[in-house]
Amino acid sequence: MKRNPGKKRKQQLIQVWSYDQTIKALPYLLEVIRSLRENYLAMQFANHRLNKISQRKERPDRSAFIAKQEAQIDSETASSKYSQDVAELESMGIFIASPGNGVVAIPFIEEEQLAWFILELYHEDHVVGWRYQSDPLDTRRAILPKHKVVT
Numbered sequence: 001m002k003r004n005p006g007k008k009r010k011q012q013l014i015q016v017w018s019y020d021q022t023i024k025a026l027p028y029l030l031e032v033i034r035s036l037r038e039n040y041l042a043m044q045f046a047n048h049r050l051n052k053i054s055q056r057k058e059r060p061d062r063s064a065f066i067a068k069q070e071a072q073i074d075s076e077t078a079s080s081k082y083s084q085d086v087a088e089l090e091s092m093g094i095f096i097a098s099p100g101n102g103v104v105a106i107p108f109i110e111e112e113q114l115a116w117f118i119l120e121l122y123h124e125d126h127v128v129g130w131r132y133q134s135d136p137l138d139t140r141r142a143i144l145p146k147h148k149v150v151t
Contacts, residue, residue: 014114015093016107019147022117022127029094033102033121036085040099043078050075097137105131110147117143 022029050071053064060068082099089096095105095116102121107114114133118140119126129140130147 014107016109016114017093017117018108019117019127019143019149022106022108022119026119026126029104029119030121030126032085032088033104033119036082036089036096036099037102037121039078039082039085043075043082044100046071046075046078 053068053071086096089104093107097103097105104119105116106119107116115130117130118128120128127143129142131139131141
C-alpha cells in the first residue's frame with residue numbers, strides 16, 4: 001500500500017520523562033500499574049467465563065441465564081476499570097507493554113533519540129532498564145549514572 005504523496009503524516013507529541021521524574025512518580029505509577037494488571041486479569045477471567053457459559057451445548061436453564069448475565073456484568077465492569085487505567089497511563093504518555101505482567105514503558109530522550117525506561121511492577125528495582133525506540137522489544141540496556149542526573 002502506497003502513501004498518498006499529497007497527504008501529510010500526523011505528528012504525535014510525546015511527553016518525555018527524566019529518570020528523576022520517573023523515580024519521584026514511582027509510588028503513584030506502581031499503584032496505577034497494579035490496578036491495571038488486576039483489572040486486566042479480572043477482564044480476561046470474566047471474558048473466559050462468559051465464553052465458557054456461551055459455548056455450552058445444552059439448553060440453558062434459569063441458573064445458566066443468571067450466570068451468563070453475571071458474567072456479562074463482571075466483564076463490562078472489569079473492562080471499564082481497565083479502560084480507565086489505560087487512559088490514566090496514556091494521559092501521562094506511558095505505553096503499556098504487557099498489562100498481565102505489569103510492564104510499562106516511559107518515554108525519554110537519549111542522544112536525541114526516543115527511548116523508553118522499562119518499568120516492571122514485580123521487579124525489586126521496578127525501573128529495570130531502558131531501550132531505544134528502534135531496539136527489539138526485549139532489549140534492556142542498563143540504567144547508567146548519566147540517566148540518574150537530577151534535572
